[in-house]
Amino acid sequence: MTSLVIAEHDNASIKGATLNTVTAAVALGGDVHVLIAGHNAGGAAEAAAKIAGVSKVLLAESAGLEHGLAENVAAQVLALAGSYSHIVFPATAAGKNVAPRVAALLDVAQVSDVTKVVSPDTFERPIYAGNAIATVQSTDKVKVLTVRTTGFDAAASTGGSAGVENVTATADSTSTSFVGSEIAKNDRPELTAAKIIVSGGRALGSSDKFTEVLTPLADKLGAALGASRAAVDAGYAPNDWQVGQTGKIVAPQLYIAAGISGAIQHLAGMKDSKVIVAINKDPEAPIFSVADYGLEADLFTAVPELVQALG
Template identity: 85%
Template sequence: MAALVIAEHDNASIKGSTLNTVTAALACGGEVHVLVAGENAGAAAAAAAQIAGVVKVLHADGAGLGHGLAENLAAQVVAVAGAYSHLLFPATAAGKNVAPRVAALLDVTQISDATKVVSADTFERPIYAGNAIATVQSTDATKVITVRTTGFDAAAATGGSAAVETIAAVAASASSTWLASEIAKNDRPELTAAKIIVSGGRALGSSEKFNEVLTPLADKLGAALGASRAAVDAGYAPNDWQVGQTGKIVAPTLYIAAGISGAIQHLAGMKDSKVIVAINKDAEAPIFSVADYGLEADLFAAIPEVAAAI
């Protein structure tokens, strides 16, 4: 049977997390189809059809699907689930909101945060904040999987020529209604898609110092800004900058950790980065155990010097 990837999109384009999920779906064997459920999402469906390896795109268009409400999207997935052996979601905030509902409606066990497909019914996933890897096997007829996108390369966004099939949209649920959204504007790359990330920790001391010290370096590198949970909890940075087990999982080409001690929770979210640079005045900080390059120094002196040298 085929695998179905539930696409994340903005009704106009496909988000990068979908490309990583397609790669995971291809590893499951069989054909890979993509579901694009939205409102006036023809452009997103056309973009999905261009993804390499995708054979078919299911396009469901309706007012109830326009804002990604979990209840409506879950019902849409369940409506087509009978034709698929695997249902794959990116392990993002949106995917984690919908996948458990689908698993419950289908009465199957969800496989969360898959980082490797061993075979069609066997998967690897991290446990204990990434300190151990569990190999899990599912005997469910339909496997509901959230995919940790950092564990899979992105499929090519172009080169495919999948057929687009229009399917009926499910009726909108009466249990939830979209009222409005407040979207933060950010001129920087999205954290989970950024090639370079500059992250700060509680050692920065205040939101003013956080911006004063890290922003010039991030501007020079064209980087996204991130933060440890301690920095976010202290109010130095907004919630959507948090990197870690309870924040965002990232794997950029370069990750610069400034004033971050390296708690297990944080390491679980960034240790797959290609190159990790740690700046901390505490020589015993755990962050140095995963860093490719470590600088034992006062970040308030080191970071401006690095920024000036670029």
């Protein structure tokens, strides 16, 4: 039994989600291979070879794979699928783009958002915004999985000594081509990889107040900034800051929620955080039910005092 992890990378290095996905693949038992599908991606392949638990790295290179177009990556995975019992993707935007194509073309059922490996054919995944956990058994010969990265610890990025094997790249798709990308620039840590996150809700009242109150705290802590869906919908924060079931799923070491009531869709995106601190003046706010530390206070007073206390 051998699993194939589809790495997320930028051709030069491996993205953090891949490390969590490798941990899930190791839990399946058997060997773990990693596919680097890219262009001039030798750096990413070398980084993948050092990941603890990886026994082989497959490197497929072509210009059509440089930007991770789903059609081209899916075709590359399909060309290799016959050798594997499990094909494992991180449940990121990129993984969710490719995995369903692979599952459909293999005519198998995809198991999404796996948070625990019970056995090689049985998995746990959250449903109903995380309020229930479904145990799913797959009888398909090849199992296509996406892994919720917050459910698994990251594998060590060093200590491995896997070999790198070049494989023939598949032909580029004629139906799609890469035109361009607009990447949001941010000096802060990327939200899903941040160890500390400071999030704000609709109670902040405006985008100016959002920046005025929360930015100093985030600066003191070296934290990423997040927001509830209500704050994003109100225009207080950009879309890529949204934490929750319809935003980003995060599990930092410390999550500070200021002025967030704790709607179920928000809790689904952050309740796996190691330590949760909630600041809200409503003692009945649902956020307090998942918080390790709760402060019943006006955030416009409490947050500046916290910044001052941090020096």
